[in-house]
Amino acid sequence: MQYKAIVIGVSSGGMNALKIIFSALPADFNTxxxxxxxxxxxxxxxxIKLLNxxxxxxxKEADEKENxxxxxxYIAPPNYHLLIEKDKTFSFTIDERVSFxxxxxxxxxxxxxxxxxxxxxxIVLTGSNHDGTRGIKRxxxxxxxAIIQDPKTAESPYMPKSAIGAIxxxxxxxxxxxxxxxxxxxxxxx
Numbered sequence: 001m002q003y004k005a006i007v008i009g010v011s012s013g014g015m016n017a018l019k020i021i022f023s024a025l026p027a028d029f030n031t032x033x034x035x036x037x038x039x040x041x042x043x044x045x046x047x048i049k050l051l052n053x054x055x056x057x058x059x060k061e062a063d064e065k066e067n068x069x070x071x072x073x074y075i076a077p078p079n080y081h082l083l084i085e086k087d088k089t090f091s092f093t094i095d096e097r098v099s100f101x102x103x104x105x106x107x108x109x110x111x112x113x114x115x116x117x118x119x120x121x122x123i124v125l126t127g128s129n130h131d132g133t134r135g136i137k138r139x140x141x142x143x144x145x146a147i148i149q150d151p152k153t154a155e156s157p158y159m160p161k162s163a164i165g166a167i168x169x170x171x172x173x174x175x176x177x178x179x180x181x182x183x184x185x186x187x188x189x190x
Contacts, residue, residue, distance in 0.1 A: 006123065013156045084116075130158070141161065
């Protein structure tokens, strides 16, 4: 099966985890990646520039109503929930925080699950709360693939442990093995 999108949720320790993943993905990686990294409300985009220096792919902050394109990496802007609409465009809300976070991983994952159904890969990485658990559960319910970082390899193991406790994940892997799996999946044709 060919997956149409990847959503990643990450919190504490996220910068290091994302650097490892993005520096290892090849320039011909096709599947779009959409990320919620827990940020302060007034974070600037400096960290996205740093990630771009390590990546072979284009990493950018998502824009309202933007079409999701192959081979791109999108990051939720600070202080907005990022949602994926059924027409595969982004929308933002400033609804209440979910699991103390805005942007919330659960909000992204749940909207992505509705938009992509069984053509979605959800990944929960390092983090220190339970955001992402409800979302990864919804991805699994709608037939998507659930990948969770091995808590033993996470800078902050709480978020992966929470997700593992809630679902029967498809894979529990180190960052390096997550990258290898994504590359393998991306090369598969329908």
